[in-house]
Each structure stands twice: as C-alpha cells, then as structure tokens.
Amino acid sequence: xxxxxxxxxxxxxxxxxxxxxxxxxxxxxxxxxxxxxxxxxxxxxxxxxxxxxxxxxxxxxxxxxxxxxxxxxxxxxxxxxxxxxxxxxxxxxxxxxxxxxxxxxxxxxxxxxxxxxxxxxxxxxxxxxxxxxxxxxxxxxxxxxxxxxxxxxxxxxxxxxxxxxxxxxxxxxxxxxxxxxxxxxxxxxxxxxxxxxxxxxxxxx
Amino acid sequence: xxxxxxxxxxxxxxxxxxxxxxxxxxxxxxxxxxxxxxxxxxxxxxxxxxxxxxxxxxxxxxxxxxxxxxxxxxxxxxxxxxxxxxxxxxxxxxxxxxxxxxxxxxxxxxxxxxxxxxxxxxxxxxxxxxxxxxxxxxxxxxxxxxxxxxxxxxxxxxxxxxxxxxxxxxxxxxxxxxxxxxxxxxxxxxxxxxxxxxxxxxxxx
DNA sequence: GTACATCTGAAACGATGGGTCCATAAAGAA
DNA sequence: TTCTTTATGGACCCATCGTTTCAGATGTAC
Numbered sequence: 420x421x422x423x424x425x426x427x428x429x430x431x432x433x434x435x436x437x438x439x440x441x442x443x444x445x446x447x448x449x450x451x452x453x454x455x456x457x458x459x460x461x462x463x464x465x466x467x468x469x470x471x472x473x474x475x476x477x478x479x480x481x482x483x484x485x486x487x488x489x490x491x492x493x494x495x496x497x498x499x500x501x502x503x504x505x506x507x508x509x510x511x512x513x514x515x516x517x518x519x520x521x522x523x524x525x526x527x528x529x530x531x532x533x534x535x536x537x538x539x540x541x542x543x544x545x546x547x548x549x550x551x552x553x554x555x556x557x558x559x560x561x562x563x564x565x566x567x568x569x570x571x572x573x574x575x576x577x578x579x580x581x582x583x584x585x586x587x588x589x590x591x592x593x594x595x596x597x598x599x600x601x602x603x604x605x606x607x608x609x610x611x612x613x614x615x616x617x618x619x620x621x622x623x624x
Numbered sequence: 625x626x627x628x629x630x631x632x633x634x635x636x637x638x639x640x641x642x643x644x645x646x647x648x649x650x651x652x653x654x655x656x657x658x659x660x661x662x663x664x665x666x667x668x669x670x671x672x673x674x675x676x677x678x679x680x681x682x683x684x685x686x687x688x689x690x691x692x693x694x695x696x697x698x699x700x701x702x703x704x705x706x707x708x709x710x711x712x713x714x715x716x717x718x719x720x721x722x723x724x725x726x727x728x729x730x731x732x733x734x735x736x737x738x739x740x741x742x743x744x745x746x747x748x749x750x751x752x753x754x755x756x757x758x759x760x761x762x763x764x765x766x767x768x769x770x771x772x773x774x775x776x777x778x779x780x781x782x783x784x785x786x787x788x789x790x791x792x793x794x795x796x797x798x799x800x801x802x803x804x805x806x807x808x809x810x811x812x813x814x815x816x817x818x819x820x821x822x823x824x825x826x827x828x829x
Numbered sequence: 830g831t832a833c834a835t836c837t838g839a840a841a842c843g844a845t846g847g848g849t850c851c852a853t854a855a856a857g858a859a
Numbered sequence: 860t861t862c863t864t865t866a867t868g869g870a871c872c873c874a875t876c877g878t879t880t881c882a883g884a885t886g887t888a889c
Contacts, residue, residue: 431835432886455660456747459877469838470878476836480877536745539806540736542661553807584816587809591800591817598799599792601744602758611789612796619824636865637855664847674868675848681866685847 438476441466445477446487451529454484454538454548481548484537488555491533496559498522503562508570509622512589516613519596524606532597534559560590592616643681646671650682651692656734659689659743659753686753689742693760696738701764703727708767713775714827717794721818724801729811737802739764765795797821 444465448457459480463473477483498521502514523532534556538549564586570576576585599609617623649670653662664685668678682688703726707719728737739761743754769791775781781790804814822828 430887452747453745456745539744540658540661540741542657556807588817588820591804594803595796595800598740599796602761612793615793635857
C-alpha cells in the first residue's frame with residue numbers, strides 16, 4: 420500500500436510503522452499458533468503496533484491472515500518455485516524435497532508449515548479460512564502437476580503416469596514432512612526420510 | 625466407570641447418560657474442529673449433557689480431550705493395530721495404507737485424522753496438548769518400528785534399512801494422507817496415491 | 830499560519846470462552 | 860420415612876475474544 424491521495428487530493432498523517440515488517444511478524448505468529456490460535460493481542464504485540472493501526476492497515480484478522488499466507492507462499496516457499504524450474508524432473512524432485520527439509524529445520528523458523536497447520540481443523544466460525552487453505556494447498560499441487568506434464572512430454576517419466584495423481588502424491592510427501600517437523604524431527608532425520616523416497620524413485624545422487 | 629460406593633458404603637443418584645456415547649460424541653467434535661476450535665457449548669450439545677455433568681464426569685476440557693484421543697487411538701485406529709499383526713511385512717504395509725484410505729474416506733467421519741489435526745498448531749495456552757499429540761504420533765511410530773524390526777529379523781526387508789527411519793517414513797505417508805483427506809480427496813484419489821507408493825515399494829497386488 | 834485528512838493510543842464494546850455454584854432431583858441405605 | 864450421597868439444570872463467574880470508538884497527534888496542501 421503506497422501513498423494515497425484522497426478525493427480532494429489531500430494527504431493525512433503517514434503510517435508510523437513498516438507494513439512489510441509488521442506483516443512478516445504477523446505471518447510468523449500465525450505460522451506458530453494457527454489462525455484460531457493466534458490472538459489479536461499476540462499479533463499486534465509481535466507487529467509492534469496497536470489494534471487501531473492494525474485494523475486501519477490490514478482490515479481484520481481474516482484479511483491479515485490472507486495477506487500473511489500470500490507473503491508466506493511467495494517468500495518462504497520461494498525455494499519450491501525455484502525447484503520447479505530445475506531442468507530435469509529428477510532435479511525438481513530432489514531440489515524440492517531437500518529444500519523443504521532445510522526450510523522445515525531452519526533455526527528461528529516455527530516448526531511445521533503454515534500452509535498445512537494454518538487452519539487444518541478450525542472452529543465453526545473459521546471454516547471459510549479452512550477452505551481457503553485447502554485451495555492454497557491445491558494451488559501448490561496444480562503448479563507441480565503442470566511441471567509433471569512437461570516432464571511427461573519430455574519423456575522423463577513413464578507415459579502411464581497420471582500427472583494429477585503424481586502431483587497429489589508429492590504433495591502428500593511435503594505435508595507429511597511438515598507434520599514430522601512439528602513432531603520435532605531433526606534435519607538429519609527428515610533428510611533420511613527423503614533419502615528413502617529418493618531411493619525408491621531411483622533419484623539418489 | 626461402573627457403580628461406585630463412597631467411603632460410607634452409600635450410593636447417590638446414578639448417571640443419567642451413557643458415558644461411552646457421550647465420549648464418542650465429544651471425540652467427533654474434537655476430530656472435526658480440533659482442541660482449540662471445539663467449544664464447551666458445542667461439545668456438551670453434541671454429548672447431550674450439560675456443563676455440570678460433563679465436568680463431574682470427565683474433569684475439564686483437556687481431560688475430556690485426552691480421553692477422546694485414547695478412545696480414538698483404540699477404536700478408530702483398530703485397523704492399524706490389526707494391520708501390524710499381518711504375517712508378512714508387505715501385507716502390513718498394504719493393509720495399513722488401504723485401511724487408512726478407507727478410514728479417511730468413510731462417509732459420516734469427519735475429514736482428516738484426530739491424531740494429526742487435533743492440536744497441530746495451537747494457542748499458547750494449549751501447548752501442553754500439542755505436545756501430548758506429538759507423543760501420540762510418536763507412539764504410533766514406535767509400534768511400527770517394532771514391527772519393522774521383526775520384519776528385518778525375518779529377512780523380509782533389506783538389512784541396511786534403519787527401522788526408525790523406515791517407521792518415520794511410513795508415519796509421514798499416513799500424515800500426508802490425512803492432509804489429503806482434509807483437502808477433500810476422494811477415496812479413489814487417495815487409493816491412487818497409495819498405489820504409487822506400493823508400486824515404488826514393489827508391493828502391488 | 831489554517832484547514833483538512835489520516836494515524837495513533839487507550840479505553841471500551843458486546844459476545845463468548847472455559848469453568849463454577851447452588852438449589853433441586855433421584856437414587857440406595859437405614 | 861428419613862438420611863446421605865451423587866447428578867442435574869441453569870444461572871452466573873471472570874477473563875479474554877475480535878472489533879469499534881474517539882480524542883488527540885501528526886502529517887500534507889493551501
């Protein structure tokens with residue numbers, strides 16, 4: 420949100436905080452505590468602003484969450500988008516899984532994945548948020564499916580493979596890793612989980 | 625909890641509801657809405673009793689949840705315990721994964737798995753519950769590890785396989801399936817995810 | 830400077846959270 | 860019956876929820 424003039428061409432008092440930094444802070448609170456579990460008091464405290472400023476800048480809790488999820492998908496998940504651009508499908512899989520493991524065990528990051536635990540099971544009043552997160556996860560699956568379709572055209576993977584099924588399978592792996600992370604699995608442990616899969620796929624180094 | 629006499633050998637007014645049925649109802653509410661997301665009002669309404677009776681019979685919300693999780697682990701997860709008793713390891717894996725898919729797509733069941741979504745990311749005050757669920761999941765992993773160790777002794781799986789790693793890997797698959805279920809995956813879709821894995825393992829029918 | 834627009838801080842809003850109280854009901858024991 | 864014990868219903872508790880309000884602060888435009 421850049422500088423705005425109102426209908427009279429006048430401006431008012433400028434923002435006294437960094438929206439970007441505030442949203443980053445909010446994202447991490449949602450990441451750790453989920454949508455329902457994060458309170459406005461915790462959020463605004465972490466953002467370093469008060470309630471009024473938050474409501475003026477971001478709308479309400481649900482809109483703040485949506486913005487946080489967008490930021491997460493673009494920023495924190497960048498290694499996944501990068502992985503999709505690897506030349507061979509084998510490298511796509513290797514980069515995505517290795518990247519995910521590193522991400523899930525990065526010190527300073529909350530455990531787990533916002534896309535999975537942000538709103539997996541919710542209170543009745545947060546059902547729309549839960550549904551939104553389903554769509555976010557399906558969106559990730561879709562991006563992978565497209566990459567698989569390319570790989571199939573290139574003959575990198577067997578012709579009898581259904582790209583939708585294959586994409587769903589790898590999404591399952593990523594979600595499973597996220598739960599492992601919450602379980603407290605170390606980086607080495609998660610790496611060994613990935614090695615098992617890469618071995619089955621004949622995708623080892 | 626059967627009939628009890630107090631210290632004087634006297635009895636009082638008997639329970640006016642079926643504890644078992646009430647706990648079953650509570651379990652399903654937690655299953656659908658998670659620990660934080662389920663309110664006492666929703667719980668007692670589903671249980672068909674009022675707050676006083678609930679607190680007298682089950683303690684508080686956290687104890688009710690613990691009892692619900694126990695019930696879930698024994699009742700709903702029975703097919704997993706049964707799968708562990710299959711003769712060959714191949715049959716263990718096949719029965720567990722097929723059973724999980726059926727379970728996760730049973731009409732009338734909430735979507736997903738209580739063990740995964742009951743308290744994956746929580747409010748600050750529910751952290752002990754979150755930790756308890758980590759232990760529950762690790763317990764499942766442990767049971768599988770023991771079965772894998774047997775299979776290894778019997779020479780059913782390669783000697784260079786680490787049972788802990790292998791158990792963690794399969795737990796990952798199960799958790800991933802649970803997320804797929806929340807995503808709205810159909811039974812057929814989840815079955816195809818499992819088929820892909822069974823194919824990689826050379827465990828097809 | 831004055832006028833206007835926006836932001837900020839703190840207090841307050843009604844609703845709902847989990848949990849408790851207490852008068853009454855319903856049983857067995859004496 | 861009477862006594863004792865436990866269960867029940869519903870009002871009630873206080874804390875906290877997300878959100879709003881508003882007076883004052885702080886900026887730009889004229």
